[in-house]
């Protein structure tokens with residue numbers, strides 16, 4: 129992929145180009161310059177001046193106009209430069225990005241090593257790679273994914289795609305084909321899978337499928353209820369048995385989000401998944417893990433690995449952090465030719481950057497109980513708990529969607545680099561208000577959950593330093609105080 133690392137005589141003209149000292153020096157100089165300039169992006173700050181702020185307002189108005197009713201979520205337009213967790217916006221203001229575009233920017237903004245890779249990738253002959261035309265870097269990335277996945281599972285093949293949703297579309301087709309004519313799918317309540325016609329139907333959010341004809345047959349089961357523990361596992365298992373008995377041989381797959389993303393960063397113990405997956409195996413239902421959000425960040429590269437569930441997994445989809453998305457499948461689920469294809473699987477830049485990131489993750493000290501991800505999670509939880517102990521008035525009892533108090537859920541939780549905290553009892557309005565105040569004060573976050581509502585962080589743990597949480601918490605505290613005051617007014 130990157131011929132500059134070999135010492136042998138270049139075999140191809142491409143290798144010759146990449147081995148060229150002229151190219152190397154040009155990239156070094158550009159990166160040095162970038163490092164110098166980006167070092168000034170190192171703290172949250174307001175717009176640089178009124179002129180830029182005015183132009184920014186115009187830009188946002190144009191963005192709203194051109195998109196029609198599909199408005200921007202935040203008033204966000206980047207300038208194109210950042211520095212680790214800090215990102216400069218087009219008005220010269222700087223935000224601390226703890227949501228990273230809902231996940232992809234795990235290695236931060238304007239990461240010099242990533243930029244170095246992407247500058248080389250930009251010299252490739254093709255901008256986008258696809259099924260008919262790909263370069264060796266596509267297969268390098270595919271090999272890396274299969275190598276990582278196959279250590280503890282039967283996943284043996286991979287198909288690259290340009291979105292998480294397309295990875296899921298590939299997965300559902302594979303499951304349908306293998307189990308034809310089974311036409312039903314099982315999913316957890318509050319799941320999210322993307323926004324194609326099919327995935328919008330499976331995703332458990334009525335607002336995301338307004339006007340879409342319902343052609344996909346979905347049976348929902350509740351996700352594990354931590355308040356009720358093993359009792360909830362038994363109950364859900366009973367419901368699964370009923371479904372299987374009601375529709376014998378008609379379920380093609382059960383879709384597992386091992387940590388629910390949009391659903392509220394809900395996790396469950398291994399035993400819960402084992403119980404359900406064993407039933408699936410017995411009934412001949414494919415076990416598909418949607419790891420589009422969990423991939424890379426829970427404490428192992430695959431969450432199924434962390435939970436030691438690899439033996440059950442038939443199909444797995446990944447995305448976000450990997451830059452290029454993918455559907456992995458076992459030999460048993462290898463689809464017939466013609467089922468999966470596409471003009472684009474991803475850009476050359478994304479393919480090479482994705483390879484670099486995954487390779488860095490597997491070689492570095494990110495995973496395991498003492499890895500960087502675990503340390504950041506501890507620091508995050510401690511910071512929120514400290515705030516909650518000093519300001520209990522901002523963290524009332526957490527209520528479920530029926531208004532019942534949830535006694536087991538803590539103010540801060542999630543798994544690894546999927547971090548959530550729950551101010552104002554998880555009530556929708558104050559949590560929403562807080563999220564926008566937090567943005568305004570300088571930290572980018574997002575919400576998750578459908579009651580209780582939480583604030584979620586998917587921080588750039590690939591580059592973030594532990595001490596940078598201090599500046600994040602300062603802003604969080606300011607935004608909480610502001611929201612509490614506004615709620616009283």
Ligand SMILES: Cc1ncc(COP(=O)(O)O)c(C=O)c1O
Pocket residue numbers: 230291292293294296320321322323385389390418419420421447448453
């Ligand atoms: C679990 C899960 N699956 C699928 C998707 C869809 O991915 P994409 O937005 O890349 O299509 C998402 C996106 O948030 C997700 O969280």
